[in-house]
Amino acid sequence: MAGMTTYIIRRLLFMIPVFLGVSILTFVISNAAGDPIALIRQGLRSVPPEVLEALRAYYHIDKPLYVRYLYWLWNILHFDLGRSISGTPVIDKMGAWVLTTLELQIPALILAVIIGIPIGVYSAQHQYSKSDVLITSFALFGYSMPTFWLGLMMIIVFSLHLGWLPHGGAAGIIRIWWGSEFADRIAHLIMPLLVLTYVQLATFVRLMRGNMLQVLREDYVLASRACGLKERTVIYKHALRNAITPIVTILGLSFGSSLAGAPALETAFNWPGLGYQFVVATFSLDIPMIVGITVVITIMLMVASLLTDLIYAMLDPRVRLG
Amino acid sequence: MQRETKTESVAPSKRDVVDVRRRGASQWAVAWRRFKRNKAGLAGFFIILFYFFIALTSPWLAPYPPRSFQALYEGEAGQPPSWKHPFGTSRAGLDVYSEVLHGTRGDLYVGVGATLVSIAIGMIIGALAGYSRGTGSDILLMLSQVFYTIPLLPLILLFARVFSVLVAKGFGLTLILILLGVFGWSTISFIVRGEILRVRELDFVQASRALGASRWQIIFRHIIPNILTPVIVTATLLIAGNILTEVVISFLGFGDVNTSTWGITIEEGITYMRTEWWTPVFPGLATLFAVLGFNLVGDGLSDALNPRLRD
Numbered sequence: 213m214a215g216m217t218t219y220i221i222r223r224l225l226f227m228i229p230v231f232l233g234v235s236i237l238t239f240v241i242s243n244a245a246g247d248p249i250a251l252i253r254q255g256l257r258s259v260p261p262e263v264l265e266a267l268r269a270y271y272h273i274d275k276p277l278y279v280r281y282l283y284w285l286w287n288i289l290h291f292d293l294g295r296s297i298s299g300t301p302v303i304d305k306m307g308a309w310v311l312t313t314l315e316l317q318i319p320a321l322i323l324a325v326i327i328g329i330p331i332g333v334y335s336a337q338h339q340y341s342k343s344d345v346l347i348t349s350f351a352l353f354g355y356s357m358p359t360f361w362l363g364l365m366m367i368i369v370f371s372l373h374l375g376w377l378p379h380g381g382a383a384g385i386i387r388i389w390w391g392s393e394f395a396d397r398i399a400h401l402i403m404p405l406l407v408l409t410y411v412q413l414a415t416f417v418r419l420m421r422g423n424m425l426q427v428l429r430e431d432y433v434l435a436s437r438a439c440g441l442k443e444r445t446v447i448y449k450h451a452l453r454n455a456i457t458p459i460v461t462i463l464g465l466s467f468g469s470s471l472a473g474a475p476a477l478e479t480a481f482n483w484p485g486l487g488y489q490f491v492v493a494t495f496s497l498d499i500p501m502i503v504g505i506t507v508v509i510t511i512m513l514m515v516a517s518l519l520t521d522l523i524y525a526m527l528d529p530r531v532r533l534g
Numbered sequence: 535m536q537r538e539t540k541t542e543s544v545a546p547s548k549r550d551v552v553d554v555r556r557r558g559a560s561q562w563a564v565a566w567r568r569f570k571r572n573k574a575g576l577a578g579f580f581i582i583l584f585y586f587f588i589a590l591t592s593p594w595l596a597p598y599p600p601r602s603f604q605a606l607y608e609g610e611a612g613q614p615p616s617w618k619h620p621f622g623t624s625r626a627g628l629d630v631y632s633e634v635l636h637g638t639r640g641d642l643y644v645g646v647g648a649t650l651v652s653i654a655i656g657m658i659i660g661a662l663a664g665y666s667r668g669t670g671s672d673i674l675l676m677l678s679q680v681f682y683t684i685p686l687l688p689l690i691l692l693f694a695r696v697f698s699v700l701v702a703k704g705f706g707l708t709l710i711l712i713l714l715g716v717f718g719w720s721t722i723s724f725i726v727r728g729e730i731l732r733v734r735e736l737d738f739v740q741a742s743r744a745l746g747a748s749r750w751q752i753i754f755r756h757i758i759p760n761i762l763t764p765v766i767v768t769a770t771l772l773i774a775g776n777i778l779t780e781v782v783i784s785f786l787g788f789g790d791v792n793t794s795t796w797g798i799t800i801e802e803g804i805t806y807m808r809t810e811w812w813t814p815v816f817p818g819l820a821t822l823f824a825v826l827g828f829n830l831v832g833d834g835l836s837d838a839l840n841p842r843l844r845d
Contacts, residue, residue, distance in 0.1 A: 226679070233680045238692065245696040356774065356825040358781050361800060361818035364807065372808040472685040476782040490688055491786055494695045502692060509685045517683060 219525050227514050231507075235288075238506045239281050242499045249273060270295075288507070294500035296493075302504035305489070310508060312382055313474060313485030316404055321467055323405070324412035329459065331413075332420025333452065339425060347417060354414025359473060360480035363407045367481075370403065377403055380482035404481045412466055419462055423455035430454075457527055464520025468513045561759070568838035575834015581827030589639040596632035600794040603627035612810055622812035624802055630813055634820050636794035641824065644711045644795075645777035649769050651715025656722025657765070663723065664730030675727070682720040687779065690717060694788040706790035710783055714776050721768055729761045763839040770832035774825045781821045796821045 249267050267273075272280050287294065293302035335347040371379035378389055378400050389399035427433065428451055436446050474487025482488065486505055493501035569575055588595065598604055605611050605619065606627025615622045621630035663674035690713045697709055733739055739756050747755070783789050784797030791798065796817035803813025 226676070229676055230680050230683050234684050234689075237684075237689065241693055241696050245699050352826065352829065353822070356778075356822055356829050358778055358785075358818060358821050358825075360782065360785060361814070361821065364800070364804065364814055365818070368807055368811055368814075468683075468685075472687045473782070475687060475691065475786060479786060487688075491691070494691055495787070497695070497699070506685065506688055506692070509688060510683075513683060513685055 216525065220522065223518055223521055230514060231510060234510045235507055236281065238503045239284060240277065242502045243277060245497050248499050293504040296501040297496065297498045302500050306504065306508055309486045309489055313487065316408060316483060316485065317467065317470060320405055320408035320412055323409045324416050328413045328416030329420050332417045333424050333447065335417065335421045336424035336428065337447065351414040351417040354410050355418065357411060359407060359411050360476040363404060363477060363480040366403050366407060382484055404477060404483055408470060408477060412470060415462065415466055416459065419459060420455065423458055424451065427451045427455045460524050460527065461520060464517045467516045471509060471512060565838050569834055572834040572837055574830050578827045578830025578834060581823060582831055585638055585642060585824050585827065588635055589642045592635040592639045596635040598629045598632040600636040601792060605629050615812055621816040624813045625806045625810060626802065630799065630816050633794050633799045634796065634817050637796040637799060637817060638820065640707055640793050640795045641777050641780055644707055644714065644780040645773045647711040648714035648718065648776045649772045651712060652719040652772060653722055653765065653769055655716065656719035657726055660723035660726025661730060664727040678720045678723045681717065686717050687782065690714065690783065691786065691788050694783060707793050710780055710789060714779060718772060718776065722765060725764045725768060726761055729764065730757055733757050733760045767832055767836040767839060770828055770835060774828035774832065777821065778825055
């Protein structure tokens, strides 16, 4: 496994430029919006001079931008993301927000894989049949759907008109749905989860169908059929194994794109995760918060893509040796 | 004339022979013929044509000018679809039908324009990465990978917000176009680099180099024709993605308030969407079918232009 170790090291080293790139970009552009202290003073009637002095020292306002960035980088190595405009440390908020976002993203990804793979295989097995056409167009619509808009449509129908489900948020505030606290969370989760699952499902179905069609044309499938193996064995034991490997790469990619797209879906459902909070922070130009959330999202993306690559390298030796 | 009879004896299937007689089978004619056979792709092609037609003629087709709240003064705000207002009017007095038509122009402008910017950047960086060797190539490849990994939407939102603070007005949709283009080039550069590395090692390219073909001759005769097809396919899918992202940006309120886009109309319809469902529904449908059209064409093209799938 010597190849694997160097592969992991190479892969870990690659995370450094990505992290630096994103953090420098976010840091510079958000600081370009204006003097952080002037932004804090907006809406305050009068600020005592000593407070102003303390803020100046805190933000190292007299130093050039790259020194401020280095200070920020030094702090982040000590798990300190700075304080938001409202005064709370940014890092304190992150845990809850990350969990809220993952509460939506991870079940959606799992459901999409579990449902998408069998549907894709079925669709490939019955290529050009009526059910295949139906499945393909269903997937194509999911692929082309503005996620947040589908969410809005579901809110109009299922919560504003039928009143079956709550129209936003992650938990009931005025009214607890379906009795218990746990059931209430489920009730809030259902619609955003369905929307996200459908959109991701489309990707997996399309990919699985394409892979399966390609694999079914291979000689070894023909050979195993010629040997008189049952169709079930050919499909599920021999063809599926090869068709499923590329799915692993898409797993990380799909998670990444849906995480990056989180601002839209979470805003449509008022789901208080990272994406929603990012939109809020960006509107109020809360610089430490903006940089903090972007960095956390980037780290999550990098971890997801690292895990995917490692799993892929374990499955396919050509990757780690190449 | 003689050449055609020759082809006839070589041609493997009857259909090809008929087509060869009709016109000299250039690469593009072959591709178009294959594309035409794909019904879904052809449907997408007509959808796109329809959208471009609307984008070009929207100032004459739409009964109201862009961002006009005139229906409010006519006492017709918040009305359901009718003959006068086919898609209804919003509470604030926007004629949704006119907004959807004007939005077509704005969204296609951003979708196509951003893709062109991405192609330009991606081609240059991909070509440099493919042609240079050693550290330079590694750095360019890493740059592409960084842009491929970073969370694009949050960064674009941040840039759009900061620019709207710095440059209060006058930037508008072009800013969104540039941002989407500047952030979205990584896939193109991967393709270009990969094709250059592949094509320049092919036997016939090596042979023409051995016969004294210059670097530019090889680029124009061999590399560019080979790059063109995968870039066209990716670009079509990229347009679809850019339109989606633009709708998200203006839905979240980071777009241009003074230009009609589908996203902004959806956003303005949210507050009263329980009773006035038509305000968010129609621009969303417009987005869905535009993206669908480009995706269908992209898929159709990738089937038609992929020589490995040729039957």
